[in-house]
Amino acid sequence: MEGKSRTIQSKERRAAYLFLLPWIIGFFIFYFIPILIATALGFYEYSILNPPRFVGLANFVDVFKDSLFWTSLSNSFYMVYIGVPLQILAGLSVALLLNMKVKGLAYYRAIYYLPAIVPMVASAILWLWMFNPQFGYINAALSFIGIQGPEWLGSTVWAKPAFIMMRVWAAGATMIIYLAGLKNIPVQFYEAAELDGANSFQKFLRITLPLLTPTLFFTSLTGVIFAFQIFTQAYIMTGGGPVDSTMFLVYYLYDSAFVYFKMGYACAITLILFFIILAFSLFQVKIAPLWVHYEVGRRGDKWQKK
Numbered sequence: 658m659e660g661k662s663r664t665i666q667s668k669e670r671r672a673a674y675l676f677l678l679p680w681i682i683g684f685f686i687f688y689f690i691p692i693l694i695a696t697a698l699g700f701y702e703y704s705i706l707n708p709p710r711f712v713g714l715a716n717f718v719d720v721f722k723d724s725l726f727w728t729s730l731s732n733s734f735y736m737v738y739i740g741v742p743l744q745i746l747a748g749l750s751v752a753l754l755l756n757m758k759v760k761g762l763a764y765y766r767a768i769y770y771l772p773a774i775v776p777m778v779a780s781a782i783l784w785l786w787m788f789n790p791q792f793g794y795i796n797a798a799l800s801f802i803g804i805q806g807p808e809w810l811g812s813t814v815w816a817k818p819a820f821i822m823m824r825v826w827a828a829g830a831t832m833i834i835y836l837a838g839l840k841n842i843p844v845q846f847y848e849a850a851e852l853d854g855a856n857s858f859q860k861f862l863r864i865t866l867p868l869l870t871p872t873l874f875f876t877s878l879t880g881v882i883f884a885f886q887i888f889t890q891a892y893i894m895t896g897g898g899p900v901d902s903t904m905f906l907v908y909y910l911y912d913s914a915f916v917y918f919k920m921g922y923a924c925a926i927t928l929i930l931f932f933i934i935l936a937f938s939l940f941q942v943k944i945a946p947l948w949v950h951y952e953v954g955r956r957g958d959k960w961q962k963k
Contacts, residue, residue, distance in 0.1 A: 699924040706918070716925035726926070728901050729909040730933075732817065733885050736905070737937075740821040741880040745873065748831030753861075755832070756839045766836070773829035781893040784823050785810070788894075810895050813902040820890055820903065831876045838872035839865070870949040874941070881937050885930065906930055 699716055701709040720726050755766050772780070787793050788809040796806030807815045846864045855863070888907040891897055897904035897912070910930070914923035 695924045695927050698921050699928045701921045703920040704918045705920060709921070712921070716922050717929070719922065720925050720929060725901065725904065725909060726906075729904045729906045732902065732904060733887070733906045735817055736820065736824075736884045736887055737881055739817075740824050741877065741884050743821055744824050744828050744831065744880060745876055747825045748828040748876065749835050749869075749873075751828065751832045752835035752839060753865075755836060769832055770829035772827045773833075775827070777889045778893060780823065780827065781890045784819075784826075784890075785894050788819055810903075811899055813900050816895060816899060816902045820887070823890060831880070834876055835869070835872055838869050842868045867950050871951055874945055874949045878938060878941050881941070882934055885934050885937075 698709065700711060700713060702712045702716070703709040751769050755762065755769065759765075775783075787795050790796055790806060790808045790811065793806075793809070795809070799806040809815050809819045842865065846868075847860055850860045850864060886907050887905045888911065891903045891905055891908045892911070895903040897908050906926070907930070910923050910926045913919045913926060
């Protein structure tokens with residue numbers, strides 16, 4: 658009987674590997690091998706038209722001497738430190754509203770989630786029209802209440818805040834994650850708090866927020882990664898302008914590789930970006946135990962926390 662069980666397990670294991678094989682092959686062809694090639698090219702001078710020439714660390718030295726690199730890095734940091742917290746706040750706020758018991762809740766959730774599934778190119782074109790300083794709806798609404806709207810994408814001051822507005826508008830994906838986290842909080846905690854006389858703010862501060870910290874950690878981690886990789890909106894809407902105010906790191910990488918054909922230089926930027934994101938991710942993971950509370954099991958009516 659034991660031998661028959663082992664035979665079944667062996668067949669199931671082979672079937673699992675067989676189904677995984679297309680993904681594994683795709684991973685090696687489209688991810689792993691290009692990563693190795695990009696890492697190697699970071700140490701070469703390569704312009705596609707000429708054979709690669711080994712230059713050692715020269716590309717990395719040139720990157721750190723390039724003022725445009727520091728400008729693009731500063732723009733990316735702006736989106737991380739300003740854009741990510743606002744996107745988290747927007748997603749959490751909408752999730753709290755949609756967690757209430759009101760009529761037509763499913764329709765509201767669908768409406769708020771809809772911007773998250775709009776293709777990025779389509780949303781960029783839509784907002785390009787919305788931000789038009791003469792014919793856009795945003796400035797038209799501001800003028801209706803007596804406020805002169807800014808140039809938005811034509812202004813070095815307002816271009817990056819305009820991009821953040823777009824990200825906040827598309828916060829439906831994080832809203833769904835927060836909503837799932839809110840549904841996972843046991844209702845008994847709120848009932849016990851009500852018996853103790855806690856108001857809504859106290860319940861949010863003492864129950865909802867602590868038990869939602871794993872979700873907040875996940876969205877902040879992924880939000881930082883995505884914020885460092887902004888490209889499509891800048892490519893379609895501003896071309897990195899005005900005056901390089903929306904020249905983000907990935908856009909600068911694209912320009913170096915496919916406009917100036919400095920492939921080795923672009924690969925060096927890629928490696929630097931990888932280590933920047935890795936450093937941010939490791940830092941967030943390192944400080945997570947200081948503020949993230951995980952529920953590891955349940956015994957009776959008491960939740961055991963790690």
